[in-house]
Amino acid sequence: MSIKKRYLLIIALFSVGSVAGPVDFTQLYDSWSYDGDLSSIATKGQKMWSDEMIPGRSCSSCHGNDLSRSGEHVKTNKVIKPLSPKANPKRLTKVRKINKWLKRNCKWTYKRECTTEEKVSFIEFIRTN
């Protein structure tokens, strides 16, 4: 491999690395076409966190109320690592995972997918806790 090619490869690798950076939340919320206010939405998310729209089912059923601590799957008892990015830096680092789990868990908790506002509320609550 010539020196030139080697440099090109290194540059290419670095540019790939920079694409997989932290999640751009403004961009994420745009992708959900959210154009509302963000100022007090985390508090809203916190309130909804333990609300049981279906008896016995809320976010806290499995994740608990303290996001810096582990939760437990309500049915299988499997430990779920903390949701708080401060306690668990891997959280909220992949858009694919954020969308996947919001969809799946809203369907379990509410028997429907979450609205855009609900999704933003939850993510903002998790981000700031």
Added chain:
Amino acid sequence: MFNKYSSIILFVVVSFFSLQSQSDSNIWTYIVGKVKSSSPVNNELYLEECGACHLAYHPGLLPSRSWIRLMNPNELLDHFDEDISFDEAPIYYSLINYLITNSADQSSHRRSRKILRSIEESDMPIRISDTRYIRRKHHEIPKDLITQKEVGSLSNCGACHRSADDASFDDDNVRVPNSMFRLWDDD
């Protein structure tokens, strides 16, 4: 030198052993059965997709027809009371491929074969704990030790089988919570 027949025999023998050395299962352990219960799960995708909510059950604990039924899109809409439909086809098909290629019918492990033999050919259970072999092995355990909070049900393998993650289900690694001074007949 070699005549035609001896070179054919030599060819067959050499290719048999060279294929065996490449293969995960081999004919000798197929005959006597492997010591380990079933293959440990070493598939990152499976661990992430399925192991997030429950023990990543070793595919060798059910026959392929069970996994195919379990992974049917209609079945996934109500996967033990949860809609876990997969949006990404490549992930979905990779998981199916992993489950089938490592299912009990493909396994030479001792327990996989026993589980397989205990299932009627017309049956395709989607609960490992519904198979006759697993039921028989847990038959003698007092009910309350299974339903207690720390365990819940037979599907929570890891509550008692401390090496369940490594696919080792030997009695030596079993600790049933709160079972001190309780005795029951082992099968």
